[in-house]
Amino acid sequence: MHTLSLHAIPNIPEIKPGDDLAIILGDAIEAASLSLQDGDVLTSAHKIFSKAEGRIVNLAEVTPSEEAQGYADELNKDPRKVEVILQESTRVxxxxxxxxxNEGTMICEHRLGFISANAAVDESNSGADETLILLPEDPDASAARMQEALSKRFNAQIGFAITDTFGRPWRLGQVNVAVGLAGVPATIKEQGNSDAHGRLLSVTEPAFADELAAASGLVISKAGQTPVVLFRGLNWSFEASSAQNLIRSKKEDMFR
Structure with a gap:
């Protein structure tokens, strides 16, 4: 029988700009009487990385453009927030x-290529009123640095994924998805394998990293201050990876 375990790492403190996240997370893992083993995967909500990297915007320092004011008037949004969204976007x-x-929605293409509401610009858990939190500048690089540091500390080959919460076309609710990867395959290519009845699989390609991200949401909460989850028992192979590999190419976009 295949057994998979998920552990939300407790007692991770409020993160501040400049904090050494690798030390903080490593200490929290040990304080929970846990260690890391070959094949473990850690996922983390992006916000602790964004805070440590100073990806916080003070709205008092934002001057809205004419374009931002236009969207704000139409959508009943704070024009300063709209300006930040536009700065993080390549297109609306x-x-x-x-x-x-009460407030309208902007579906944007983030500068990293992700399609999401408000270009992933968020107010929740930003740390202070009148502030916004952005995605890390380079989530893949942030994940790689953490993966390397924790692998060295615990002498184990692990994977690491940074997540954010996205809505989904044609379905209600939100789920966590991977926005930064290190070691963890973005997808598992099943093409060429056979199903249980011997039929050849031609298109099956599970979004492994997004499945991990979504599962992490089962044991964390917005108010729980447990952004990091340890997965043990997964069947996967270490590889150079990127969350960019989860983005569908524009030539396959049937809705542009």
């Missing part, structure tokens, strides 16, 4: 405000 895919909404 759609924007709308339903009669039942």
């Amino acid at each position: 895919v759609r924007h709308f405000k339903r009669p039942t909404q």
Whole structure:
């Protein structure tokens, strides 16, 4: 029988700009009477990385552009927040405000290529009023540094994934997805394998990293201050990886 365990790492403190996250997370793992083994995978909500890297914006320091003011008027949004969203975006895919909404929505293509609401610019858990939190500048690089530091500290080959919460087209609710990867395969290519009845698989390619990210949401919460989850018992192979490999190419986009 295949057994998989998930452990939310407790007692991770409030992170401040400049904090050494590798030391903080390593200490928290040991304080929980845990260690790391070959084949373990850690996932983390991006916000602790964003805070440590100083990816916090003070709205008092933002001057909205004319474009931002236009979207703000139409969507009943703070024009300063809209300006930050535009600065993090390469394009606005759609924007709308339903009669039942107090504040409208901007679906944007983030500068890293992810399509999400508000270009992943968020107010929750940003650490102070009138501040916004952004994705890390380079989530793959952030994940790689953490993966290397924790692998060295615990003498184990592990994988690491940084996550954020995205909505999904045509489905209600949000799930965690991978926005930064190190060691963990983005997808598992099943093409050429056979199903249980011997039929050849031609398109099956599970989004392994996103499945990990989504599963982490089962044991963490916005108010729980447990952003890091340890997975043990997964079947995977270490490889050079990137969350960019999860983004569908524009030539395959049927809705542009």
